Amino acid sequence: MTGGAARSGGTAEDEPAGPPAPSRRGFLRGGATFLGGALGGAAVTLGGTAARSAADTPRDAAGTAPDHAGRATVPFRGPRQPGVGTTPQGFATLVALDLVRGTDREALIRLMRIWTDDAERLMAGRPGLTDTEPELAAVPARLTVTVGYGPGVFAAADLAGRTPPWLRPLPSFGMDRLEDAWSGGDLLLQVCADDPVAVSHAVRVLVKQARTFAVGRWLQRGFRNSPGTTAPGTTWRNPMGQVDGTGNIDPATEPHLVWHADDTAGWLAGGTSVVVRRIAMDLDGWDEVDRAGRENVIGRRLADGAPLTGNREHDEPDLEATGPNGFGVIDFAAHIRRSRTDDPAERFLRRPYGYDDGPGDTGLLFVSYQADVDRQFVPVQRRLDELDLLNEWTTPVGSAIFAVPPGAGPGEYLGQALLEG
């Protein structure tokens, strides 16, 4: 819900940097290319579990297989981790784990080798190495696995000196009502896919294989729209019904806002940071607000997300416009006014999901990626903490921050540049 200055367009780094996706285009044109390319030939044949004959699948008039959403894959290998620039999938599970005593650098290297291997397999639609339910891996549905390191990783690895300066708990904000149950963590797994079965299975494989190294701290599940249910490029609506993400940045056109550059960042080159905040929504209280009031809180129309000063979603808001009584058309405390600054650096990539854990327990799983938390995220959060009409109905109840190491190149494991550099 927080956000920087307006920039039209959603997140569009559809296929992360690295080897081109082996599947999607080839697959859409016809079956044979997909089968050989995406599933990796011999390995799958020998595994005997994931391969399904594309040629046997009926197609519609456009040549699209009915299960194309399930077959789609995102490449694992590359200079950057997947699941950041990837267009948000329909479903996400975020898991924070705490290292058990005795997990040192050598042990972390072993864990990263395991996670690297299983993440690569699962994202390609193949079973994990010791997968006890291999059939569940056969529908990757754009599965991505993204790994983050909390401060505890650097301490455990005896690499405290390499901790990024921004990797520490966020400053406490007046609106925070943080609970330990939703905060902190040494390791983060963000697992996303367009199918909840794929997410569930991948989480189980990865957490199970980590059990001698780390134990679960919290787990949060989130949802957006399923694939094929909205037109591509449609901005998502959060559980309050608001069009959420109109002003998001495009990491493909402004990569410096998300990714550390290759020449100056040392082990973090190709890496980023992730802030995870659980923001409870008072939907019952929100029910008491009429439509005009709701639109005033945000500064956008509910129907189409257009600013109250504009006609279309991506029109630039006119913060100077005044109404008949001399007040701003967009309220002085409206969310879109308070969330933007004149500083173009105070922007970041939002990748949020809704959560719904029962009546009275609904909200936003706020997930943002930025190169520098202190420079980009914290100033915006301070402004919103000072004044934002939306704060009446939203309460942060969880907060965690992680460094996201670069992606794994061929033959590498995740975190290698940190743990061996």
Next chain:
Amino acid sequence: MNRTIISRPRPRVLAAAAVAGLALLPAACTSGSQAAPEDTAAADTEAAALTVEDPWAKAVDEGMTAVFGTLTNASGHDVRLVSAESEAAESTELHVFVDDGGTPVMQEADGGLVIPAGEPFDLEPGGPHLMLLGVTDPLEPGEEVTVVVAAEDGSELEINAPVRSFDGANESYEPEGAEHAESEHGESTDHAAHSDDEHSGHEEDK
């Protein structure tokens, strides 16, 4: 995580097997002290025709564990594996499961393991596997353990198996171990704990 298998004549020392790194087939086949004719003779060594996919080993602190994976034999004829060894274990055996009156029981494979030509042969929990006996140093998740398997003609295959946590593959080996394995199930243990009377005889036996 595909692992390549190296073929080499038996007399060669196995020290290299201790290295956990990747075995690179091209280098192994062409470098070092191996005689030049080795390559041309490779077709005649049975092990050279085998490859292994997705090998792995079950993590264990000590005692017994097993190595799994999928072997493929491209030789055009069956290959018989007759022995195995690993520096991680006091002894290594080729195992199969047999039906012992309705109960699958693990035992050393009589006459070795025959890898049929042209089709995948799975080493898997509940099926044929490489058994490591007398492991003294823990095999920890994320490590690799090396097992060298020998074919009937003396040619050898090196398998570098990543170690993983795994709850299955609990079958016991020794004949008396069948009872032992049963007592490892939590339910049985609980039952025993609450049934001292019934089991008092066993206590006296100890």
